[in-house]
Amino acid sequence: MAKLPRAVNRLIEQFEHLPGIGPKSAQRLVFYLLHNPEEQINEFAQRLRAIKTETVLCSVCHNVAEQDPCDICADEGRDDSLLCVVERPLDLIAIENSDKFQGRYHVLHGSIDPLNNIGPEQLFLLDIKNKLDKVEELILATNPTMEGEATALYIKEMINKSGKYPSLQITRIGHGLPIGADIEYADGVTLARALEGRRKL
Secondary structure, three states: OOOOOHHHHHHHHHHHOOOOOOHHHHHHHHHHHHOOOHHHHHHHHHHHHHHHHOOEEOOOOOOEEOOOOOHHHHOOOOEEEEEEEEOOHHHHHHHHHOOOOOEEEEEOOOOOEHHHOEOHHHOOOHHHHHHOOOOOEEEEOOOOOHHHHHHHHHHHHHHHHHOOOOOOEEEEOOOOOOOOOOHHHOOHHHHHHHHHOOEEO
């Protein structure tokens, strides 16, 4: 029985670790790359390394950026009274592209998911409390999934239990996003309506 070269098998295994990539898709990707000129493969490898060597996590909002603090956190024109909590950097980009939000952000890098052993300690969640002194409205823009809803409720309860911010308005991103959808895939109009239709939590 014919066997694939070890180098090919190893790369297929690496692609299988990526979200949404099964064995067949991984094989197709590897054989696509295999037939590309060596110069293109070298450039691909350089770009792959660059996402680690040429990016940082913003120490303020935890967004992926080229410098710390990121451009948004460094922008003095942003509204400090609004803080929007999102699950991932792609969600932040999607909301920014709606051109309807001029506040600050906090990126969690995931959501609470007990089935996959992801709790508050595995996320940038517990430090939200340190950012609320100037905030009048906290917008919980986690995805409308079971995990996103659980994360939003956890944040709300965490802040309420602290008792430090009785006048803080906590809102949940509203109309426009279907249940089960991810924010990063929504268009600008849908996100604009979702931001405008946010509700008190």
